[in-house]
Amino acid sequence: MREDQVAHVDELVRVAVGAPSQRDPIIHQSWRRCVSEHKLDPEVLRDACIVTDGRLREHRDAMDEFLHTARFGVEMLYRQVAGLGYVLLLTDARGVTVDFIGDPTFDNNLRRAGLYLGADWNEPNAGTCAVGTCIATGEALTVHQSDHFDATHIPLTCTAAPVFDSSGALAAVLDISALRSPEPKASQFLALQLVKSFAHKIENANLLNRFRREWIVKLSGSAEFADVDPDFMLAVDGSGRIIGFNNRARQLLARECEGMPLRPGGLRVSDLLDCSVDDLPRFAHSRPAGQRTVRLKRSGTTLFAQTLPPPARMPAAPAPQAAAPALPEALQNLFHGDPTMRDVASRAARLLNAQMSLLIQGETGTGKEHLAKAMHVASARAGRPFIAVNCAALPESLIESELFGYEAGAFTGARAKGRKGLILEADGGTLFLDEIGDMPLTSQTRLLRVLAEREVTPVGRSRPVPVNLRVIAATHRDLVDLVKAGQFREDLYFRLNGAILRLPALRQRTDLEWLIGRLLDRLAVERGTSVTLSAAARDALRGYAWPGNIRELVNSLDYACTLAAGEIGIDDLPEAITRAQHGDGWPQPLVNASAQSLVRPEASVPMSAPADPAAELLAELRAHHWNVSQVARARGVDRTTIHRQIRRFGLTAPNKLV
Numbered sequence: 001m002r003e004d005q006v007a008h009v010d011e012l013v014r015v016a017v018g019a020p021s022q023r024d025p026i027i028h029q030s031w032r033r034c035v036s037e038h039k040l041d042p043e044v045l046r047d048a049c050i051v052t053d054g055r056l057r058e059h060r061d062a063m064d065e066f067l068h069t070a071r072f073g074v075e076m077l078y079r080q081v082a083g084l085g086y087v088l089l090l091t092d093a094r095g096v097t098v099d100f101i102g103d104p105t106f107d108n109n110l111r112r113a114g115l116y117l118g119a120d121w122n123e124p125n126a127g128t129c130a131v132g133t134c135i136a137t138g139e140a141l142t143v144h145q146s147d148h149f150d151a152t153h154i155p156l157t158c159t160a161a162p163v164f165d166s167s168g169a170l171a172a173v174l175d176i177s178a179l180r181s182p183e184p185k186a187s188q189f190l191a192l193q194l195v196k197s198f199a200h201k202i203e204n205a206n207l208l209n210r211f212r213r214e215w216i217v218k219l220s221g222s223a224e225f226a227d228v229d230p231d232f233m234l235a236v237d238g239s240g241r242i243i244g245f246n247n248r249a250r251q252l253l254a255r256e257c258e259g260m261p262l263r264p265g266g267l268r269v270s271d272l273l274d275c276s277v278d279d280l281p282r283f284a285h286s287r288p289a290g291q292r293t294v295r296l297k298r299s300g301t302t303l304f305a306q307t308l309p310p311p312a313r314m315p316a317a318p319a320p321q322a323a324a325p326a327l328p329e330a331l332q333n334l335f336h337g338d339p340t341m342r343d344v345a346s347r348a349a350r351l352l353n354a355q356m357s358l359l360i361q362g363e364t365g366t367g368k369e370h371l372a373k374a375m376h377v378a379s380a381r382a383g384r385p386f387i388a389v390n391c392a393a394l395p396e397s398l399i400e401s402e403l404f405g406y407e408a409g410a411f412t413g414a415r416a417k418g419r420k421g422l423i424l425e426a427d428g429g430t431l432f433l434d435e436i437g438d439m440p441l442t443s444q445t446r447l448l449r450v451l452a453e454r455e456v457t458p459v460g461r462s463r464p465v466p467v468n469l470r471v472i473a474a475t476h477r478d479l480v481d482l483v484k485a486g487q488f489r490e491d492l493y494f495r496l497n498g499a500i501l502r503l504p505a506l507r508q509r510t511d512l513e514w515l516i517g518r519l520l521d522r523l524a525v526e527r528g529t530s531v532t533l534s535a536a537a538r539d540a541l542r543g544y545a546w547p548g549n550i551r552e553l554v555n556s557l558d559y560a561c562t563l564a565a566g567e568i569g570i571d572d573l574p575e576a577i578t579r580a581q582h583g584d585g586w587p588q589p590l591v592n593a594s595a596q597s598l599v600r601p602e603a604s605v606p607m608s609a610p611a612d613p614a615a616e617l618l619a620e621l622r623a624h625h626w627n628v629s630q631v632a633r634a635r636g637v638d639r640t641t642i643h644r645q646i647r648r649f650g651l652t653a654p655n656k657l658v
Helices: 003-016 025-036 053-062 064-081 104-113 130-137 185-210 247-256 277-283 339-350 368-378 396-404 441-453 479-484 490-496 512-527 535-543 549-563 575-580 613-623 628-635 639-649
Strands: 086-092 097-101 141-144 157-164 170-178 215-220 232-236 242-245 293-295 302-308 358-361 386-390 430-434 470-475 499-502
Touching: 003 025, 025 130, 053 064, 053 097, 053 479, 064 086, 064 097, 064 170, 064 185, 064 441, 130 141, 130 157, 130 170, 141 185, 157 185, 157 247, 170 185, 185 232, 185 242, 185 247, 215 277, 232 247, 242 247, 277 302, 339 368, 339 499, 358 368, 368 386, 368 430, 368 470, 396 441, 441 490, 479 490, 512 535, 512 549, 535 549, 535 575, 613 628, 613 639, 628 639
Parallel strands: 358 470, 358 499, 386 430, 430 470
Antiparallel strands: 086 097, 086 170, 141 157, 157 170, 215 232, 215 302, 232 242, 293 302
16 A cells, blocks of 8 residues: 555544544545445455446436436536546446546546446445445535545545436436546535536436426526526426426425425425416516516515426327328438338437437448438538548548548648548538448547547647537447457447437348339439339349348449340349349348348249237347337337337236236
8 A cells, every 4th residue: 555545544444433533524424334334444445346338238228318318418517627637427326327528548547447437436335435425415525535435546536416307316426527636625616516507407407308298487596597597497287286396496395395295296386486387377488587576485585487388289180190290301212111211210300400429220231321411411410511431441540630630740741731631521510430330449539539529639739629510420330249349449339329220121121122213213314224124133133132232232233224225134133143043142131020021032932921010029028028128229229119119019018917
């Protein structure tokens, strides 16, 4: 042990046997708790506890919706402190880090210190620390240097604040930490105020997101902040019951409604304020703030209010079945009736203008770039650049200068005027990173910084350049396997997969005929002459496995059109397709229930009809013990899609059967 660690252990032992301490009371009590309740030995130096990938996914899945809401607050806070040496952690209520932003340059040091994705900071494991003690007490605090119980953590300074859900239960902890800092604890005062402020903002965002269809009541002691940053926020249903609140509102209810049931639905707005639910419209934003005052019923304190009404309910359509929402034209042009592609396009439409990064997965040639481009065209960024980068095609020696750009004279052979770089060229638009799984680890580190800080530093430049772009990545490889193999950064994977779209293989689509017709029409325009398809050639195309997917289909039709004289015959098709008809081609894939009926190479009769989709879904649910998240992950779709299919097919989980 170092000398400072020995002195620290001596102080801990004295406190454990009852000696007084000069530490803050919250620290003193935590030290006593670590020894008496958690049975931690002050003399043992513990390595950081990082949970396995599987456990981390379980912790993230359990708070998936909240995590998406909180991520924007975490990124916004990091932009406030970027460059000051801080790391941001968001943990769940059990202390496991489910989101992390830090300077990738110090990765090894951060991981050793436990300031990393998957780190477990619960007090029974880590001793006195900002996250663990925040969970134990429900209070925001700074644990500075030797305040930590474990002497391993003496160099760290950590500041954390609790984030509560709309029912008042602890949902997460927001932590801002640094590997080193000035010695006075007062140096972290601003960090404490920042983390408390952003925890409050995340609570408000979560409340607004969850109760979109209910009354939202904002209350503040200041007229200027009642609308933009209210102290108290309530969700109120149509009957006047308070069904949700932020933490400050929960504390207000505890004071003003003492002795009454403090739970969602247990109080009415008239129990707190001198008004009823029928009075809420008079606090609308359109009225001057000075006319929007309300009094607390018990104390008589005057507050400024603003109310957000529920959205107007649309009258039911007279048709017996509502039509599916129209997709943007660019997305409609990707398919024709195929249910899997419709589901992908529908999810893509909902994500068009989301700020989160997007990952498109699918076999080689399934049209990942076409989907990305269609999303760009249909989004608010349509008038800005769409920059596509094939990460597998760029030499490792050039990928950094191509992506990030460089200053004049940055290295031997550099252009005299420098190079802007593809990331800066995409500013305001969309950056499409194809084959992201093939990006070198060194470049992954720099890309992570771009995604986290929204700024890029060209080679040879000392100051970063702000950048505003949407990143869409694509790969045919399993990134989780690459992460396990140490070939892909875990934190970059979680940064990229804000949402995942999985494209089906061509053999699994039901619109092959439409695709063939569309491609032949396009080739006819390009060549100035049209061709038709013979019945034998059409059967051969239908029966082929298409290992290269749409890209192979395009090349095959282009080849056939070049050879054909008016009509494409069987002999005009590429050799791989004609050989497959005689059982000597590419291995025929298994066809799943969502695939169209294919013609067997050795016979002219179609394969059996696809399985019942309801039965297939039921089998998958049973195989995964009715874990909807696991089934959604296996199918490459969103959990809401699985829930919607369960309702449509009338399936019921065993634990819900009467």
